[in-house]
Amino acid sequence: MKLLVLLIILSIFSIFFNNKVIGAVSPDEPLITSEAAILIDGNTGRVLYEKNSDKKMQPASLTKIATAIYAIENGNLEDIVTVSHNARDVEGTRVYLEEGEKITLKRLIEGLLVNSGNDAGIAIAEHLDGSVEDFVISLNRYLKDLGLQNTNFVNPHGLYHPEHLTTARDLALITQYAMKNNEFREIFGTKELSWNGESWDTTIYTHHKLMREQPYEGITGGKTGYIDESGITLVTAATRGDLSLIAVTLNAPTEDIAYHDTVDLLDYGFNNFTVESISQGQLFEINNEEYINNDILTYTISNNENIHKLITKGGVLELKNDSQDVIAQFQLEKNITWNDNVEILKESKDNAINDQRINKNLMFFVMLIFILILLRILFIKNHKKVDSID
Template structure:
């Protein structure tokens, strides 16, 4: 009997122990984030709205992007040129190697059509034609686009051509590629062309239907929510890929560089997208949100976006100088935004109004003095005139 009783106690303890382990495992699983295992040499995943980095692998390593270069060429052309302008194709553009839309020497094509051929079919000839239209030559184009990219915040990019064919000095990073894509996606013309799956192409020597090379976008590899994409490949760069996607309130940009095979590039991209959509969400702070700190009023002067883990509990704190800090339960800083000091603005406005009123008052006083002085002078002249007549 005593032996059986001990067996029951041991069995009960064992069951409780197993239940505790299982419960603890489930709790850990519920709160942990499993980062993807990325085989590409470099990769990054960012939130499109806020620019926050959700995942990075060698994001600042300088590498050759191949045809991902054309994203920069496209947004530069959209902002610098006029889409309805007609471009005449040169011999230099016609003879470029690699993927083309088969432009002919002397063919006249609108800038918009060239950008479509650039993004959808990755036309190197379209890229050269665009660069010559914008800046006269590929070399001058490279000088100008590098300045343009620096002005919008790219720090580690140097392009020597508009298409991405290999050159030892043609370099960028996953971080910079994500930044330029985020910037470009704010432009409606770019968004439309970047997300185009197919386009009827009527050229002087080539009539066809262009289909995007990006397999997720054209749904050869099904993935819900993909909004745009660009592929790239040269021997020295391996397979490169940029993908934009949206689900619910979260929009992300995934970049992978130097995958050994095309399948690896797409597998890495799908893993990045799954990671983003499974674990993160975007929250907004509306424009005009008010925060009162030490009798001073601060507001957000635009809609602010920040991305958090779905497992995070966040707190918001506004410093004395109006810096809004978003922190998680571990007090890690997730995002920060400088708010506008409305109290100071009000004081400045009141001071300006008061100064203006003082100025008007002084002006009026001066007018009265001038008027009084003028009347006095006239009276004196009249008296003097009467005295002269009497004498």
């Protein structure tokens, strides 16, 4: 009986404790169920929220974001691709390509992103690099060059392989990079597309529900993914006004949870962050040197965040909050004043005068050498004449 009472007391205490913890969280901060997640500012890359963002996990079809931007930047979109038997027989989601079918690279990228065609992914890989094996070598090198340090892909589509791994942070970064490309951004935001293939004449629709079935205000693109080992994975991009957001969720147990987490992340970003700017032409001084920004500088801050501006030696402008976290960094240019211009002109003139002096001295030295040689020749000739007279 005493044991039962003790268990009841512990249960009540546990419930009370958990409620206190949840209640202590800011009401605006999202409570994410997905195993990993991240929310970044799509323009600056600032991280606005993260959970297990550097944990290596299976991305499933989110892989296709990397495949697509690699293909756009390294291929000719008008190239005609011949579909192989290998592409035709791939398992999973397809756009039902036929062996020997001829199709443009751009159309394959559309089938890859809009309908998540694994067969399109294989056809793209073989066309660009000759084989899937060579493609993934090139793709991984490409991603490393873009700054993705925790990603290793072994195929172009995301079907399960134990070494096919990435992180929420890396997926956010590659999506941010890809969204700067007009071609990618257009395809990534496509909701439906007529598809006229040899064996499939239909209309394909994006699988991302926030783009079609449950529209979210400001949505600009998205990609879904699922295999048993990855759970539900989502990448979502949205823009309202000047603020652009990219949300990534990995390994949600259900679709509803994945979309609920994504909406919570986007709502959190739009409700709590704004874009500020520093107008063009502002001057900053350090150690009696002036620096200037020749462009409008934008950065993202939370609604209750105070920003402090610090100019470092070398002209790097750092924006920090009260916690001394670096919000953004900008390289400024040294301000060339009128006096600086005068000094530069004077220095150039002095250099020119010095160059003239050097050239004159060199010419004099050459002429002197020439005269000495000439005198030597004449001396030798005269000496020979004297010898012949004797």
